[in-house]
Amino acid sequence: MPIISFISAWLKDIVILFVLISIAELIMPKGNTRKYINLVIGLLIIFTIINPFARLLKMDIDLGEVAFNYNKPAEIYYNQDENFDMLQDKQIEQLYLSRVKADLKDLVERETEFSVKDLDLKFFKGDEYRKIESLTIYISKYEEEEVSGIYIEKVKPIDIKKDNHIEQPTQESYEEIGDLVHREYNIDKAKIEVIFLDNGKGGRNE
Amino acid sequence: MEIIKIVGIGILATFAIVLVKEIRPEFPLFISLITGVIIFTMVLGELSYVVETLNTLGRKVNIEFTYFSTLLKIIGMAYLIEFGGQISRDAGQENIASKIELGGKVIIMVMAIPILLSLMELILKILP
Structure with missing residues (x-):
């Protein structure tokens, strides 16, 4: 120049x-x-x-x-899309939910003898959307997870009894889980529901 | 070594003046005059080398070279004026020394006038 x-x-x-x-x-x-x-x-x-x-x-x-x-910056047009913002909010919400679930599952399994099968979480709407409104925990008896790979287990003799009663967790166990979650997450105890899943039966016992 | 020669001549001249001053009071002036001329001529060679270097560098600058050579001429003239004035003072002729200086200043101003004029011309050219 x-x-x-x-x-x-x-x-x-x-x-x-x-x-x-x-x-x-x-x-x-x-x-x-x-x-x-x-x-x-x-x-x-x-x-x-x-x-x-x-x-x-x-x-x-x-x-x-x-x-x-000289050195005039190129003009940048921002396409403000409302759908994009909504999608982003939704993704953030989903990520937050999955993190909380994983954390809760880890907590219950570490501190108690039950394994968590499922979790139902409801969050407050509006400004306090990060706070948990109610929580339902589906638990079952703790079992060792199968290691990957296929193996055939010997079939044990099946003893058919009329009274097919499975040992239920005591009331104290439910309270223990409730206390634990209340202590860690500061959720109102009344909003915490623990449901015991009867393995193999598909039913839900509260 | 030029410097040793110069210092040697200066010291010898000083001794000579101190010794002669009592016997012949008019001699010290001549001695100092001759010493001054000798030292000046010895230094002149070195000074011309410096001035030539400055000239060579000055050609690289995009300014009017004549102006820079004028500056160097003015510096040379200033040396001569100082030298002449100093000798006159040594001889006790303060008036003549001041006249020499006056003449020198006038000539320096005359030499500076072309630079001043071209500067004024340039400023007037730039201004709308």
Whole structure:
């Protein structure tokens, strides 16, 4: 660009002139004539600084255009889509829900002898949407998870009895889980419901 | 070594002046004059080297080279004026010294006038 080369040449002139003047100052005699020499030096400096402007006028460069159009940032249009915001909110909500569920499951399984089969969570609407309104925990007896891979277990003899009663958790166990969740998540105990799932039967026992 | 020569000449001249002053009071002036001329001529070679270097550098600058050479001429003239004025003072001729200085200042101003004129012209050219 001509304007850049113009400015660089101008700066070069000024710098070299000042170096020369510094040397000239050194060899100057220190008598009464010093101030006259300083006057000439001052004139020379002003001349060097102003001189390029005359050439600039001859070049007929529009400095305003150069200054205002240089590095002009590209205009960015933001497409504000309402659906996008809704989708984003929904995704955040889902992520939050899954995290809370995983955390709760981990807590109950770590602290009690039951495993969590499912969780029903309801959150408050509006501003307090992060707070849990009610919670239902479906538990079952803790079982070791099967390791991956296929294996055939020996079939045990099946003893068919009329009274097919499975040992139910005691009331204390329910309360223990309720207390635990209440303590950790500060949820009202009345809103916590623990349901025992009878394994193999598909039914739900409260 | 130039510096040793210069210092040696200066010290010798000082001794000579101190010794001669009592016997012939008019001699010290001549001695100091001759010493001054000798030292000045010895330094002149070195000074011309500096001035030439400045000239070479000055050509690289995009300014009117004549203006820079004018500056160097003015510096040279200032040296001469100082030298002449100092000798006159040494001889006790303060009036002549001030006249030399006055003449020198006028000539310096005359030499500076072309720079001043071109500067004024430039400013008037730039202003709309």
